[in-house]
Amino acid sequence: MGDDRTHSPSELSQPSGLPEPLTPAGRDGLAAILARPERAVIALDFDGTLARIVPDPELARAHPDAVPALAALAPKVRSVAVVTGRPAGVAVRHGGFAGVPGLEHLVVLGHYGAERWDARTGTVRAAEPHPGVAAVRAELPGFLDGIGAWRGSWIEEKGRAVAVHTRRAEDPQAAFDALRGPLGELAARHGLIVEPGRMVLELRPPGVDKGVALTEYLREAGADAVLYAGDDLGDLPAFAAVDKLRADGEVRGLLVCSGSAEVTDLASRADLVVEGPAGVVALLAGLAAGVA
Known part of the structure; x- marks a missing residue:
């Protein structure tokens, strides 16, 4: 983009209260x-x-x-x-x-x-919601119970996405690792993707x-x-x-x-x-x- 400044940003002084990148x-x-x-x-x-x-x-x-x-x-x-x-x-x-x-x-x-x-x-x-989210939301409780992952994990309803948290599990990282593959397969069946986060796996639309x-x-x-x-x-x-x-x-x-x-x-x-x-x-x- 055009810039009408007479000095480049690197030539300008920085206020002393700010950290230096x-x-x-x-x-x-x-x-x-x-x-x-x-x-x-x-x-x-x-x-x-x-x-x-x-x-x-x-x-x-x-x-x-x-x-x-x-x-x-x-x-x-x-x-x-x-x-x-x-x-x-x-x-x-x-x-x-x-x-x-x-x-x-x-x-x-x-x-x-x-x-x-x-x-x-x-x-x-808001855009129209992805139909796969509603399908996953309905299936997810039984899915988690069926793979023995219900204990210590919990579902967060996010409207246009749904998330599974493992922070409350006895071993949060182990629960997170164990769920990542199965939830990825579940998401794919409904046209969704899994977005990993800090002890949370979110199933949401791609793109x-x-x-x-x-x-x-x-x-x-x-x-x-x-x-x-x-x-x-x-x-x-x-x-x-x-x-x-x-x-x-x-x-x-x-x-x-x-x-x-x-x-x-x-x-x-x-x-x-x-x-x-x-x-x-x-x-x-x-x-x-x-x-x-």
Whole structure:
């Protein structure tokens, strides 16, 4: 994209309160956001990034400082997008995003982009659900019982997807590993795929992921800079999308990992690793203070 600045982002000074990315591409992305925030999108996963991972996802709530930090930053950037596998309305409710002054430019891309909530209108738009999800939802309890995997695992209804959690099992990782193959076969029979996460296996429609959702939204927004923060395997497609957009010269970008000992793949791909949701919120507050 064209750039009318007289200095490249790498030549611009960085506010002292912000951490320095480890990679040249990340430093360039951060500098681009600081130089022209009105052309930047701040994109964030929800669970593990804005909210701590908890045993029961229904109890997850955004970090108490997340909404104030976003409300301070959002008016200064092109937009803020929360990109999540949760239903959009659930993320809005658990995040406390509705009706907050300063968050008029916030959108929630729920179900990996199949649903969209806009703060400006307060409404959700959604595509038609995949019929395989309803079929899997009906079959899954008996399926788990039949393979002896019911004990310690539990099902989360996600509307356009369904997830099996193993965090409460006696050996969560062993249960996760044992279920991955059988659930993959079940999903395939109904035209779905399995998306692994942090002690969770989500059965959902193919061709929908955070990378697709993020790429489409960035192009719609006309952004030429992006920060994307995530914590889990489901965020890898978004990381890959930003990498491709950077390589193609469409955007400058900063990839942030909300650090976790459970998922190392994301940290190895990130330009910057922070300490969980508290670290993400501190980064957002630093950006809000650092941009013009």
